[in-house]
Amino acid sequence: MSVSPDILKGTIIKSRVRLARNLKGYPFRVKDPLLARDIIKNVNRAIVKCGTFNLFYTANLSNTKLEAMKEKHLISSNLIENQFGAALISQDESLSIMVNEEDVIREQCFMKGLRLFEAYKMLDKIDDEIIKNLDVAFDEKLGFLTACPTNVGTGLRASVMLFLPALTESGKIGSLENQLSSLGLTIRGLYGEGSDAEGCVYQISNEITLGSSEYDILSVVEDSVERICALERDECERLYAKNHIQTMDKARKAFGILTNAVVLSYSEFLRNIAKVKLGAMLGLIDIEDIEKLDDLIVSVRPFVLCEQFGKDLSPLDRDLVRAEVVSKQLLKLKG
Amino acid sequence: MSVSPDILKGTIIKSRVRLARNLKGYPFRVKDPLLARDIIKNVNRAIVKCGTFNLFYTANLSNTKLEAMKEKHLISSNLIENQFGAALISQDESLSIMVNEEDVIREQCFMKGLRLFEAYKMLDKIDDEIIKNLDVAFDEKLGFLTACPTNVGTGLRASVMLFLPALTESGKIGSLENQLSSLGLTIRGLYGEGSDAEGCVYQISNEITLGSSEYDILSVVEDSVERICALERDECERLYAKNHIQTMDKARKAFGILTNAVVLSYSEFLRNIAKVKLGAMLGLIDIEDIEKLDDLIVSVRPFVLCEQFGKDLSPLDRDLVRAEVVSKQLLKLKG
Numbered sequence: 001m002s003v004s005p006d007i008l009k010g011t012i013i014k015s016r017v018r019l020a021r022n023l024k025g026y027p028f029r030v031k032d033p034l035l036a037r038d039i040i041k042n043v044n045r046a047i048v049k050c051g052t053f054n055l056f057y058t059a060n061l062s063n064t065k066l067e068a069m070k071e072k073h074l075i076s077s078n079l080i081e082n083q084f085g086a087a088l089i090s091q092d093e094s095l096s097i098m099v100n101e102e103d104v105i106r107e108q109c110f111m112k113g114l115r116l117f118e119a120y121k122m123l124d125k126i127d128d129e130i131i132k133n134l135d136v137a138f139d140e141k142l143g144f145l146t147a148c149p150t151n152v153g154t155g156l157r158a159s160v161m162l163f164l165p166a167l168t169e170s171g172k173i174g175s176l177e178n179q180l181s182s183l184g185l186t187i188r189g190l191y192g193e194g195s196d197a198e199g200c201v202y203q204i205s206n207e208i209t210l211g212s213s214e215y216d217i218l219s220v221v222e223d224s225v226e227r228i229c230a231l232e233r234d235e236c237e238r239l240y241a242k243n244h245i246q247t248m249d250k251a252r253k254a255f256g257i258l259t260n261a262v263v264l265s266y267s268e269f270l271r272n273i274a275k276v277k278l279g280a281m282l283g284l285i286d287i288e289d290i291e292k293l294d295d296l297i298v299s300v301r302p303f304v305l306c307e308q309f310g311k312d313l314s315p316l317d318r319d320l321v322r323a324e325v326v327s328k329q330l331l332k333l334k335g
Numbered sequence: 336m337s338v339s340p341d342i343l344k345g346t347i348i349k350s351r352v353r354l355a356r357n358l359k360g361y362p363f364r365v366k367d368p369l370l371a372r373d374i375i376k377n378v379n380r381a382i383v384k385c386g387t388f389n390l391f392y393t394a395n396l397s398n399t400k401l402e403a404m405k406e407k408h409l410i411s412s413n414l415i416e417n418q419f420g421a422a423l424i425s426q427d428e429s430l431s432i433m434v435n436e437e438d439v440i441r442e443q444c445f446m447k448g449l450r451l452f453e454a455y456k457m458l459d460k461i462d463d464e465i466i467k468n469l470d471v472a473f474d475e476k477l478g479f480l481t482a483c484p485t486n487v488g489t490g491l492r493a494s495v496m497l498f499l500p501a502l503t504e505s506g507k508i509g510s511l512e513n514q515l516s517s518l519g520l521t522i523r524g525l526y527g528e529g530s531d532a533e534g535c536v537y538q539i540s541n542e543i544t545l546g547s548s549e550y551d552i553l554s555v556v557e558d559s560v561e562r563i564c565a566l567e568r569d570e571c572e573r574l575y576a577k578n579h580i581q582t583m584d585k586a587r588k589a590f591g592i593l594t595n596a597v598v599l600s601y602s603e604f605l606r607n608i609a610k611v612k613l614g615a616m617l618g619l620i621d622i623e624d625i626e627k628l629d630d631l632i633v634s635v636r637p638f639v640l641c642e643q644f645g646k647d648l649s650p651l652d653r654d655l656v657r658a659e660v661v662s663k664q665l666l667k668l669k670g
Contacts, residue, residue, distance in 0.1 A: 161612030245655070249597035262584035320580075 008114035009292045010281040011229050013161040013201065016073065017119040017218075019127055020146045020155035021105040022137040028147035029082075030100050036084030040099045044088060045122045046133035047097065050126050053088040064312050067303035073110070078102045095126065102147045103155075105130060109125050112291065114225055116158050143210065153210030153253070158221040161190060162228060163294075165200040165278045166235035173202070176228065184208040185224055191270055199270035199297065204228065242280060251279020259330050263316070264323035266302060273297060296329050345616040345625045346564050348496040348536065349447050351408065352454040352553075354462055357472040363482035364417075365435050374554035375434045377425060381468035382432065384463050388423040395497030399647050402638035408445070413437045430461065430569045436492075437482045440465060440544055447626065449560055451493050451553045478545065488545030493556040496525060497563060498629075500535040501570035502615045508537070511563065519543040520559055526605055534605035534632065539563065552659040586614020594665050598651070599658035601637060608632060611665070621670035631664050 011265065022028050023039065030036045044055055058066060058080060058319040067077045074093060079085040079101045098106040107130070109123040137145040143153040151157070157272055167173055177187050187204050189197025206217050240247045254275035258264070273293060280287035287293065298304060300322045306313050309321055357363050358374065365371045368593035379390055393401060393415060404410045409428060414436040416421040423432040433441040442465070444458040465471065471482040479490040486492070502508055512522050522539050525530025539560055541552050575582045593599070608628060615622035622628065633639060635657045641648050644656055 245598060245651075249658075252595040252597050253592045256591030257588045257592075258591075259595075260587040260591030262587050263580060316580075323584075 008058075010277060010293075011163055011232055012114045012225065013163055013294050014110055015114055015116045015119050016111075016157075016161070017109050017123050018157040019123060019160075020103040020126070020144065020151045021107070021130060022145055022147070022156075023104050024135040026104060026136045030084060030104065030105055033084050036100050037070060039085045039104060041044060042134060043097065043099050043105060043130070046130050047088065048125055050129055051090060051095075053090055053095070053097070056087045056089065058085040058087070059083050064303050068096070068307040071301040071304050072298060073108075076101060076106075095122070097126070103151070105136075114160060114222060116160065116222050118320050120156075120158070120214065120218055123334045124239040135331045146209075150207065151209050154212070154214050154217060156209055156214050156217055157205055158218050159203050160221060160225045162202050162225065162232075163200055163274070163277065164197075164202055164228070164232050164233050165274055168197060168200045168226075169239060170235055172231070172235065173197070176231070180204065180224060183220060183224060185221065188277075191266075198267055198274075200274045203298070221321035237311045240278075243283070244284060247282060248279060248331060250275045251282075251285045255279075255285060255330065255334075259327045261323040261327065263319045264326060265319050266300065266322070269300060269326060270297070273326075287330075287333050288335045289333060292329075292333055296326065300325055345427050345612060345628075346498055346567055347560065348498055349445055350449055350451045350454050351492075351494040351496070352444050352451060352458050353437040353492045353494075354442045354458060355479065355486045355492075356442070356462070356465060357480055357482070358439050359470040359472045361439060363438060365419060365439065368419050371435050372582060374439060375421040377433065378434050378440060378465065381465050382423065385464055386425060386430075388425055388430070388432070390546045391422045391424065391558065393420040393422070394418050394637050397647075399638050399641045403636075403642040404442060406636040406639050408443075411436055411441075430457070432461065438486070440471075449495060449557060451495065453489075453559050455493070455549060455553055476607060485542065486544050489547070489549050489552060491544055491549050491552055493538055493553050494538050494540040495556060495560045497539060497560065497567075498535055498609070498612065499532075499537055499563070499567050500609055501567050501574050502563075503532060503535045505570055507566070507570065508532070511566070515559060518555060518559060520556065526601075533602055533609075535609045536632070546598075571617070577615075578617060579617070582617060583614060583619035585610045586617075586620045590614075590620060590665065594662045596658040596662065598654045599661060600654050601635065601657070604635060604657060604661060605632070608661075622665075622668050623670045624668060627664075627668055631661065635660055649650055 030039060047053060065073070066080050069087065070077060070080060072093065074089055074096045075087050075098055079087065079098045082100050085098065085100040089095070094110050096108045107123055107126055109119040111119045139145055144155040146155055146177045164173070167176060173187065181186050183191065184207050185187050185204055190201040190203050191197060194289050204221060206221055254272035258269065258272050258276065273296065275288070276285060277290065277293045279285035280290050280293065299308065302318050305318055305322055315323060319329050356477045361374065365374060382388065401410070401415050404422065405412060405415060407428065409424055409431045410422050410433055414422065414433045419433050420433065420435040424430070429445050431443045442456040442458050442461055474480055478488040481487050481490055499508070502511065508522065515522050519542050520536050520539055521542050525532045525536040525538050526532060539556060541556055589607035593604065593607050593611065608631065611620060611622070612625065612628045614620035615625050615628065634643065637653050640653055640657055648656060
């Protein structure tokens with residue numbers, strides 16, 4: 001068996017671009033409720049030509065709804081903590097504009113695959129409207145001004161979410177971290193504690209926003225992601241090409257657990273879905289649409305699950321519902 | 336949920352009765368090949384009225400065949416070590432007479448369930464023929480003479496094979512061992528190392544063969560087995576009645592592993608089949624015939640598997656074939 005070039009399809013999950021903006025004459029962190037409301041209205045009006053956005057005031061949302069939005073990366077912990085915050089979210093949830101977060105405005109665009117430039121281009125249109133219609137804080141020397149100095153300059157953070165089972169298994173994430181650091185990039189596990197990424201899902205982002213152009217930042221991240229994908233592919237070849245029976249066995253047993261579970265914690269789900277996905281990418285288990293596995297990973301997160309189920313669920317009930325949803329979905333995806 | 340009284344069905348697997356006999360004027364352990372052949376022929380002739388037996392000379396059998404017979408408890412390691420040994424085995428494999436084992440003659444009878452008296456009665460007929468037709472070594476004071484002093488007297492060993500997942504989980508096998516010891520009984524794990532019984536299968540046997548009648552020995556073992564079954568049922572009630580979701584979950588995940596595995600070692604099989612069987616006994620997983628699970632536990636043992644497959648298999652090939660056989664069988668047994 002040799003590792004298929006299609007493996008890259010599953011390695012790159014999604015791209016995210018974020019811009020941080022503030023308003024001249026306003027504090028970075030607005031604490032006055034009336035002022036906060038005004039800003040929200042102004043931002044909402046500023047992007048009126050950019051399509052349909054739903055406006056959510058954090059104060060009006062249940063904890064479950066807020067946590068579900070956070071699990072989908074549409075909003076941040078920081079926004080939830082601000083009782084005067086709001087989020088403007090596009091219908092397809094590919095665009096999210098947080099208002100009164102750490103910065104007054106945080107614009108985000110998400111796209112499947114490695115499409116940082118495309119996502120940036122889409123976000124730039126919204127940013128143009130905001131700059132045109134609002135008095136955005138900008139310094140000729142520094143660039144855009146932000147609450148945290150690490151965001152000053154472009155205010156741009158470009159992130160790519162990657163699935164790296166082989167580099168995880170061979171323990172090479174640590175050395176990757178050092179190499180990326182010298183390029184001004186970070187890698188962190190997205191689920192689970194620290195670098196001990198359950199589910200083998202990581203996010204690569206730029207740390208530096210100052211002194212580089214947007215183009216340079218996006219290029220550095222994209223180039224690094226491509227290099228990491230090549231490393232992952234080599235590591236796959238090294239680890240699994242000669243052990244395809246064992247890898248197939250692990251993938252199928254994980255599939256067996258996920259399709260027969262009665263109780264399924266998110267952590268047990270992640271460990272097993274990673275094996276199923278790897279098996280599917282290597283062609284060792286029939287899953288028709290590997291991308292759908294990534295959707296499943298988001299859709300059974302604790303609060304997203306409650307949101308979809310239409311009511312709050314106790315932790316045990318979540319695990320029961322998750323087991324049912326996962327089993328049904330996986331059996332459907334199996335060719 | 337309360338534990339069904341049917342649980343006892345799965346707890347008792349099978350009964351075995353064994354009688355050790357020797358011949359007057361012959362050494363216990365025959366080392367002369369011609370003498371050994373003579374004895375085999377004489378024993379074969381002695382039981383001619385007892386039905387059809389197949390005669391196997393250990394010297395004529397492949398290692399795989401010998402090991403498979405040993406895995407089915409039809410013959411012992413001791414017999415395999417003797418190149419002049421033989422076994423007379425009934426068509427249905429419920430009767431086995433080893434010749435030139437540790438003792439010259441070892442008669443065995445196996446029956447499903449707790450049927451020591453029945454098994455003894457059947458074996459006694461064979462023993463009567465042997466005593467009638469051969470000059471069996473017997474001492475008025477001591478009873479039947481045997482190679483090992485622990486078998487002198489009745490030469491009887493009565494054993495019952497039990498499935499004890501609850502007592503295993505609660506760590507009570509150790510204290511059970513002490514209680515049984517004071518009654519002259521032993522308990523040992525049948526698969527796996529020492530008392531660490533993978534698969535939770537144990538054998539209860541008498542240690543003392545001297546100074547008690549056959550009836551007393553069989554009674555003590557049967558009574559103890561009934562008490563152990565009651566303990567197991569109580570422990571089931573205590574452990575699982577309030578945790579039926581978790582127990583169902585464990586059983587179904589184990590079922591998922593066993594029906595999806597590509598490679599399945601005997602040890603991984605045992606750990607998981609024990610969970611499936613417990614789930615089936617508690618009515619938490621649909622298995623139509625629980626007894627068939629016990630048959631499966633024997634039929635996928637390493638050498639029995641080779642025997643059924645019709646050729647020697649490497650350890651990896653055995654694990655591949657086992658995965659296939661187990662998956663097919665379990666899916667068939669599932670209602």
